[in-house]
Each structure stands twice: as C-alpha cells, then as structure tokens.
Amino acid sequence: MNKFFYKVQQFMTGRNGLDRFNKFLFILYAVIIFINIFLNSLIVYLFELSLIGYIVFRTLSKNLYRRSRENQAYMKIENSVKNFFVRQKNRIRDIKTHRYIRCKHCKAQLRVKRRKGKHTVRCPKCRQEFSVNIRI
Ligand SMILES: [Zn+2]
Known part of the structure; x- marks a missing residue:
C-alpha cells in the first residue's frame, strides 16, 4: 500500500x-x-x-x-x-451602541457611537470633517 x-x-x-x-x-x-x-x-x-x-x-x-x-x-x-x-x-x-455611516467625501464606511443629535465626524481615511445627524 x-x-x-x-x-x-x-x-x-x-x-x-x-x-x-x-x-x-x-x-x-x-x-x-x-x-x-x-x-x-x-x-x-x-x-x-x-x-x-x-x-x-x-x-x-x-x-x-x-x-x-x-x-x-x-x-x-x-x-x-x-x-x-x-x-x-x-x-x-453593534445595532444598539453604534451607527454605520458613509463618508461624504470618499464613501468609506465609518462606525460612530450612537448618540442623538448633530456631531462632527472626521474620516480616518481621507481626514475630511463633516457633520452627521443621528436621530435614533
Ligand atoms: Zn473619507
């Protein structure tokens, strides 16, 4: 064998x-x-x-x-x-703790903490800042 x-x-x-x-x-x-x-x-x-x-x-x-x-x-x-x-x-x-959003400049997916209201977010990929309104 x-x-x-x-x-x-x-x-x-x-x-x-x-x-x-x-x-x-x-x-x-x-x-x-x-x-x-x-x-x-x-x-x-x-x-x-x-x-x-x-x-x-x-x-x-x-x-x-x-x-x-x-x-x-x-x-x-x-x-x-x-x-x-x-x-x-x-x-x-992460549905209860975070929100997933797209960067408005480079379309990268970002994970932000779920806090109600308007926030300024800086994309770690393209370093651009933009505002995000988290409603829920
Ligand atoms: Zn970006």
Whole structure:
C-alpha cells in the first residue's frame, strides 16, 4: 500500500493539486448533482460532466502559474463575500451602541457611537470633517 501512495505522490509532483478554487468547484459540482436528482435535465448533466472535467484538468495541470492566478482571482472574490457577511454580522452586533455611516467625501464606511443629535465626524481615511445627524 505504501508503494501505491509513493507512486501517486510521484505522479502529483509538479501538478496543481487541490487548491481553494478546486474545492469550491467540487462543492458546486456536488450541489449541481443534488439539484439534478430532482430536475433530471440533460443540459445540467452535460454541465456536470464539463465541470468535473475542468476540476480534473485543474488538479492535474502542470501550468502552476496560470492555476495560481485563477486561484488568486477566486480568493479575491471569496474574501470580499466573506468580508461582506462579517460586516453585516458586526452591524447587527453593534445595532444598539453604534451607527454605520458613509463618508461624504470618499464613501468609506465609518462606525460612530450612537448618540442623538448633530456631531462632527472626521474620516480616518481621507481626514475630511463633516457633520452627521443621528436621530435614533
Ligand atoms: Zn473619507
């Protein structure tokens, strides 16, 4: 059995293997298979086949530079989606103590303490001051 793993290890040397983008594609593949159990569509089935073909191609590819670039582009999107949900979670957590406002100059999101009335706020990003009226 050790000889088998050694052979597999040697075969995979210099190949891309499983990166984050491949793992995402594999989860997408599993979801599409599950959906197609109910749809039973030929077009979706052909998409499944092309998707698993792409996953195998990416896993066995020796063009590490291009696969790495694809993975980085995917990671950028994944991180922005994750950050969006983290920000929403923080907004809900801080709903009683803070307000989230946009800077009028650079559109950066600012978190200010929830105190009724007019306040002057300085944006930490662009250093511009502007007034904010917090009603609730
Ligand atoms: Zn600003």
